[in-house]
Amino acid sequence: MSKKEDQAWGFATRAVRAGQRRTSEGEQSEPIFTTSSFVFADAEEAAERFSGRQPGNIYSRFTNPTVNAFERRLAALEGGQSCVATASGMAAILATCMALLETGDRLLVANGVFGSTMVLFDNYLSRFGIEIERLPLTDLSAWEAAIDSRTRMLFIETPANPLAEVADIAAFAELAHRHDCQLVVDNTVATAALQRPLALGADIVVLSATKYIDGQGRCVGGAVVGSQETVGEAVLGFLRTAGTSMSPFNGWVFLKGLETLSLRMQAHSRNALALAEWLAAQSQIEHVYYAGLPTHPQHLLARQQQEGFGGLVAFDVPGGQAGAWRFIDATQLLSVTANLGDTRTTITHPATTTHGRLTAEARATAGIGDGLVRVAVGLEDVRDLQTDLQRGLDALENIVS
Numbered sequence: 214m215s216k217k218e219d220q221a222w223g224f225a226t227r228a229v230r231a232g233q234r235r236t237s238e239g240e241q242s243e244p245i246f247t248t249s250s251f252v253f254a255d256a257e258e259a260a261e262r263f264s265g266r267q268p269g270n271i272y273s274r275f276t277n278p279t280v281n282a283f284e285r286r287l288a289a290l291e292g293g294q295s296c297v298a299t300a301s302g303m304a305a306i307l308a309t310c311m312a313l314l315e316t317g318d319r320l321l322v323a324n325g326v327f328g329s330t331m332v333l334f335d336n337y338l339s340r341f342g343i344e345i346e347r348l349p350l351t352d353l354s355a356w357e358a359a360i361d362s363r364t365r366m367l368f369i370e371t372p373a374n375p376l377a378e379v380a381d382i383a384a385f386a387e388l389a390h391r392h393d394c395q396l397v398v399d400n401t402v403a404t405a406a407l408q409r410p411l412a413l414g415a416d417i418v419v420l421s422a423t424k425y426i427d428g429q430g431r432c433v434g435g436a437v438v439g440s441q442e443t444v445g446e447a448v449l450g451f452l453r454t455a456g457t458s459m460s461p462f463n464g465w466v467f468l469k470g471l472e473t474l475s476l477r478m479q480a481h482s483r484n485a486l487a488l489a490e491w492l493a494a495q496s497q498i499e500h501v502y503y504a505g506l507p508t509h510p511q512h513l514l515a516r517q518q519q520e521g522f523g524g525l526v527a528f529d530v531p532g533g534q535a536g537a538w539r540f541i542d543a544t545q546l547l548s549v550t551a552n553l554g555d556t557r558t559t560i561t562h563p564a565t566t567t568h569g570r571l572t573a574e575a576r577a578t579a580g581i582g583d584g585l586v587r588v589a590v591g592l593e594d595v596r597d598l599q600t601d602l603q604r605g606l607d608a609l610e611n612i613v614s
C-alpha cells in the first residue's frame with residue numbers, strides 16, 4: 214500500500230513521505246489511532262508480544278501507530294536510526310538523562326540553555342548525585358579543561374535561545390568522543406530543516422516539538438533522536454516505564470507539521486533577518502543578537518553549519534526591566550507570550566519569564582540582561598511587524614539607560 218521508501222530521497226520528499234504506513238483503507242493522509250490498547254488474536258500472541266519475541270503494539274504508553282509515524286519521519290529528517298517521541302521537550306531531556314546517566318557521573322552543560330533545562334539539572338538531577346558544571350558555549354577549551362574520567366555527557370543548545378550564540382557541533386563531537394562522552398544537542402531552535410547535528414557527529418538530538426515542528430502554537434511535545442542502542446532501547450526503555458509518552462493526537466499534529474517545516478523555517482529566517490537588520494539600524498537599540506548579522510561573533514560558523522539563521526531575534530533596550538516592559542507593552546500586534554515557533558510573532562522579557570527562575574547571578578553568567586527583549590518572528594508581513602516594533606521604540610523616548 215505505501216510506496217517503498219528510498220534512502221536517496223531529498224529532505225522535502227522525506228518530510229512529506231517518510232514513515233507513512235497505509236492501512237488497508239488506503240487513506241492518503243495518516244489517520245489518528247486513538248486507542249489506549251491493542252487486541253491480540255489469542256492468548257499466545259499476547260504472551261509473545263509481552264515477552265518481546267513478537268514485535269507489535271501492546272499499549273499506547275509503549276507504542277502507538279500515529280506516534281510511530283511521527284517518530285519514523287523525524288528520524289528520517291534528523292538522519293538518526295531511531296526516534297522516540299515524548300510528552301514535551303522537557304520529557305525528552307529528562308528521558309535522555311535518566312537513560313544514560315547514573316549517580317557519580319558528571320554532566321557538562323552550556324550556560325544559557327533553556328531555563329527549565331537548567332532547573333531540571335540544578336534542582337533535580339543534582340539530587341541524585343549527578344554533578345553539573347556550566348560552561349561558556351563558545352569556549353571549547355574551557356570544556357576540554359573541565360572533562361574528567363567521570364564526565365559522561367556534554368549538553369549544548371545551538372543556536373542558543375535567546376542570545377543566538379552558535380557552537381561548533383563537529384568540534385564538540387570530536388572533543389566528546391576523545392573523552393568517551395556523549396554529545397547531546399538540543400535542536401529545537403534550528404530544527405532539522407536548518408541543521409542536522411547527527412551528521413556533524415552529535416550522538417543524540419533532543420528537541421521540543423512544541424515550537425517549530427508544530428509551528429502553529431497548538432500542542433506540547435518533544436523527541437529524542439539517535440542510535441538504535443541509545444535511543445531505540447535505553448531512552449525508549451525509560452519512557453515506556455516512566456510514562457511521559459506523546460499522545461496520538463499530538464503525534465498527528467506534529468507529523469503534519471513536519472510536512473511544511475522546511476518552507477516555514479525558510480520564511481521565519483527571512484522575516485527575522487529583515488527585522489534584525491532593521492533593528493540594528495535603530496539608534497535606541499543597544500545591541501541586536503542574531504547570527505545572520507555579519508557583526509555576530511559566530512556569523513561565519515552559523516553560515517557554514519546552518520541552512521538559515523532561524524526565527525529568534527533578541528535585543529537590548531535602554532532602561533533595564535522598565536524599558537523592556539514599556540517596549541513590550543507598547544506593541545499591539547505581537548503576542549506577549551513565551552512560546553516560540555508559532556506563525557504569530559511573539560515577544561517576551563526573558564529575565565522575568567523564561568529565565569526568571571534562575572538566580573540573578575546565573576542570569577548574568579548567561580548574558581540575560583534586564584533590558585533584553587526576545588522576539589520569535591512569525592509569518593506575518595514584515596512591514597506590519599516593523600510598524601509594531603516601531604511602537605515599542607517610540608515608547609522608549611525619554612528613557613535614559
Ligand SMILES: *Cc1c(COP(=O)(O)O)cnc(C)c1O
Binds near residue numbers: 303421
Ligand atoms: C521549549 C524548549 C524546551 C522545552 O520544551 P517543552 O516542549 O516546553 O517541554 C527545551 N529546549 C528549548 C531550546 C526550548 O525552546
